[in-house]
Amino acid sequence: xxxxxxxxxxxxxxxxxxxxxxxxxxxxxxVFGFIGPNGAxxxxxxxxxxxxxxxxxxxxxxxxxxxxxxxVEIHKRIAYVPGDVNLWPNLTGGEVIDLFVELRGTNNKxxxxxxxxxxxxxPSKKCGTYSKGNRQKVALIAAFSSDADLYIxxxxxSGLDPLMERVFQECVMNAKNEGKSILLSSxxxxxxxxxCDKVGIIRQGQIIETGTLDELRHLTRTSLLVETKQPIxxxxxxxGIRDIVMKDQALSxxxxxxxxxxxxxxxxxxGIVKLESAPPTLExxxxxxxxxxxxxxxxxxxxxx
Amino acid sequence: xxxQSYHNTGRxxxxxxxxxxxxxxxxxxxxxxxxxxxxxxxxxxxxxxxxRQTIAETMKNPAMTAMVGKGYGLDDYTNxxxxxxxxxxxxxxxxxxxxxxxxxxxxxADEEDGxxxxxxxxxxxxxxxxxxxxxxxxxxxxxxxxIMGFGLYALRIExxxxxGSLMYGAALGATGIFFSAITALFAQLTESARxxxxxxxxxxxxxxxxxxxxxxxxxxxxxxxxxxxxxxxEVYVNNYWWPIILTxxxxxxxxxxxxxLNAIRDLEAGFIPAKPGRKYAxxxxxxxxxxxxxxxxxxxxxxAAGMFILGASYGSVxxxxxxxxxxxxxxxELLTPVEGYSxxxxxxxxxxxxxxxxxxxxxxxAMLKLKGEEKKNHTEHLLxxxxxxxxxxxxxxxxxxxxxxxxxxxADIGLWAVGNSVMDxxxxxxxxxxxxxxxxxxxxxxxxxxxxxxxxxPKLSGLTWLYLTYSILVVYLGGMLQFPEWMAKLTPFGHxxxxxxxxxxFMKVFMLTILAILLLAAGFLGYNKRDIRG
Numbered sequence: 001x002x003x004x005x006x007x008x009x010x011x012x013x014x015x016x017x018x019x020x021x022x023x024x025x026x027x028x029x030x031v032f033g034f035i036g037p038n039g040a041x042x043x044x045x046x047x048x049x050x051x052x053x054x055x056x057x058x059x060x061x062x063x064x065x066x067x068x069x070x071x072v073e074i075h076k077r078i079a080y081v082p083g084d085v086n087l088w089p090n091l092t093g094g095e096v097i098d099l100f101v102e103l104r105g106t107n108n109k110x111x112x113x114x115x116x117x118x119x120x121x122x123p124s125k126k127c128g129t130y131s132k133g134n135r136q137k138v139a140l141i142a143a144f145s146s147d148a149d150l151y152i153x154x155x156x157x158s159g160l161d162p163l164m165e166r167v168f169q170e171c172v173m174n175a176k177n178e179g180k181s182i183l184l185s186s187x188x189x190x191x192x193x194x195x196c197d198k199v200g201i202i203r204q205g206q207i208i209e210t211g212t213l214d215e216l217r218h219l220t221r222t223s224l225l226v227e228t229k230q231p232i233x234x235x236x237x238x239x240g241i242r243d244i245v246m247k248d249q250a251l252s253x254x255x256x257x258x259x260x261x262x263x264x265x266x267x268x269x270x271g272i273v274k275l276e277s278a279p280p281t282l283e284x285x286x287x288x289x290x291x292x293x294x295x296x297x298x299x300x301x302x303x304x305x
Numbered sequence: 306x307x308x309q310s311y312h313n314t315g316r317x318x319x320x321x322x323x324x325x326x327x328x329x330x331x332x333x334x335x336x337x338x339x340x341x342x343x344x345x346x347x348x349x350x351x352x353x354x355x356x357r358q359t360i361a362e363t364m365k366n367p368a369m370t371a372m373v374g375k376g377y378g379l380d381d382y383t384n385x386x387x388x389x390x391x392x393x394x395x396x397x398x399x400x401x402x403x404x405x406x407x408x409x410x411x412x413x414a415d416e417e418d419g420x421x422x423x424x425x426x427x428x429x430x431x432x433x434x435x436x437x438x439x440x441x442x443x444x445x446x447x448x449x450x451x452i453m454g455f456g457l458y459a460l461r462i463e464x465x466x467x468x469g470s471l472m473y474g475a476a477l478g479a480t481g482i483f484f485s486a487i488t489a490l491f492a493q494l495t496e497s498a499r500x501x502x503x504x505x506x507x508x509x510x511x512x513x514x515x516x517x518x519x520x521x522x523x524x525x526x527x528x529x530x531x532x533x534x535x536x537x538x539e540v541y542v543n544n545y546w547w548p549i550i551l552t553x554x555x556x557x558x559x560x561x562x563x564x565x566l567n568a569i570r571d572l573e574a575g576f577i578p579a580k581p582g583r584k585y586a587x588x589x590x591x592x593x594x595x596x597x598x599x600x601x602x603x604x605x606x607x608x609a610a611g612m613f614i615l616g617a618s619y620g621s622v623x624x625x626x627x628x629x630x631x632x633x634x635x636x637x638e639l640l641t642p643v644e645g646y647s648x649x650x651x652x653x654x655x656x657x658x659x660x661x662x663x664x665x666x667x668x669x670x671a672m673l674k675l676k677g678e679e680k681k682n683h684t685e686h687l688l689x690x691x692x693x694x695x696x697x698x699x700x701x702x703x704x705x706x707x708x709x710x711x712x713x714x715x716a717d718i719g720l721w722a723v724g725n726s727v728m729d730x731x732x733x734x735x736x737x738x739x740x741x742x743x744x745x746x747x748x749x750x751x752x753x754x755x756x757x758x759x760x761x762x763p764k765l766s767g768l769t770w771l772y773l774t775y776s777i778l779v780v781y782l783g784g785m786l787q788f789p790e791w792m793a794k795l796t797p798f799g800h801x802x803x804x805x806x807x808x809x810x811f812m813k814v815f816m817l818t819i820l821a822i823l824l825l826a827a828g829f830l831g832y833n834k835r836d837i838r839g
Contacts, residue, residue: 054834072691078689092582102592103593125581126499128499
């Protein structure tokens, strides 16, 4: 069941096209990782979803309702954590949490105390004295102590220390286990890899890749490290092999996933002593898109990828 | 090694001067230009001793004494005596505020933001930053003293001699030096810049208040206020130097104390423990309206007190108005007598339009706060929750409209209460009240314009202030400078019937109200349709 769905979402600021036909879909009980470089359109997408920005074209629906028209109805069931949490310097953290929880309509005091303890926040201090990480904690506690159906988190961990990042990941997993949906925009790819069922990569206002991590991995290469009894001749001429590097006795290289079978048949002729294979990390995926973009823009050859 | 504590003080002082190379000159220039202009204006307005003596009579009432201090030399009210009586205290307050802000910026504020930590990690002495800040602030105040002193003397106004002028400057400088020292002390005692500013401004206001009460009722009480010391130098009349020396002496003791406290405390620590804030929000806070009110609470209370004082101070001159106007040509030009109404009543109508326009400032600030909140990315927290844009904007509108009414009512009550106590025949409260309240539709139109800008073009909302400034200039000076009639009609305040001299014009007031409602409706529509920045 689709909880959040955008169809050809387009947003223009004057002549600048911030979003150019964005299609994403988040289903019930799903954690959707939203990744992309700075300025790619992640926060703009999220703000359109929140009904703070009005889409120029296309559709953004949450719970089957229009994100702009029914903003208030939708917001009763979602929780949002902005990337850059700016709070009122003369209110305390505790006051802000209470205000935020109250404005959503539900209150869950027991969870509030538990989360304050878990995130190790002093709620009696004024927000003006908080560090970036502490301000983020305030927003996270307010978000997770509300009983929402959809969590929209825009780079929520950029100021947290590794311990707190773990607490955050627990919160996300708990929410997921309760059947909630989460849209997580993040820069920390290891975090996305650990938490997300599905990933969408956005670049210059367009989704360039979307699917489960497994699906995405199929599209790319596997890293191999091979040591053989006899040297492998003419490896560079085999289809689908790149980036060959000699490492002591072994060779490390990348194989296009659809050529993996042929490559294995070829190298097994030379007597395999040692074989290590690793799936591409999300970082590899991300970098391959990102570097592809830089190369094409360098050569001016146009956006084919 | 004691002198190690001050290592690099000179360099840090130059660094502070470099950071404030615009701010300090702006303060000095605006304060001295204002002072010189007022001194010249006084001589133009009241060229003869007779006219000055009339003013002296209007000054002889408790409200004036409380506001500007005790008059010295009221029997021979020379230009100098008048200047020192009417201007010295308020200018001294301004110098005090300047010094407080200057010292905070380079002590506790820098420390709180971690900049002192960086300076301390360099080869700078432990006390160097505080010492440098105090030196710069003392230097700035010394400069003010010298510029004011010689500047006033250079105006060549009769009765403003060299010694008196130098003393006028010294009185201002001493006040600044004293409040620099007070702030330096609180910067050691409290843990936050907010705390420092709060305590220092409180001391300044208390000094004013204690002196006001003391001057009116009990002279000894005034000696508990540093502002009382400064005034007791009786500038231009008796020129006592010792109160100035006393003030500076007290400042030096405070500086020594703050240097000592700075030396024994840890970086970023204080002596007054920061009291923990509330862990839970009160039920009052938990709504957009409660939040908006909480954010503006202090400002609104301050404005309310200010408006009451404004009304009271206008009220205090009502008593001697008739004699004042008949004896002063310039003032008489402001008012052309209308058959059947006393000069006081006519003057009231002019007062009311000015009061109404000044009372429009706080409601406009309250309304435009919404735009400020958006700029700070605060509104997204509310709009991303179950709060509609109409409800959010409505919360600010409610505060603005009710606030505007309260401001006008308070100014009005102040005017009536003090006015009636000094007049032989008082004016009925009902008359004054309706004369003020009839301006509400004009105020609503101004609020409507602010809402319209917030709804469609928040970046242009500053134009609202320009429009209000225009209104004040046209209505206030229009009569004196003989502006054409249509210029006054360009502002809503020019359309309001001047009660009690004019008759009530219900049609006009009704139309203005409709216009205000239209502006508001359009603004809400725009706000519901546009992108929110944050």
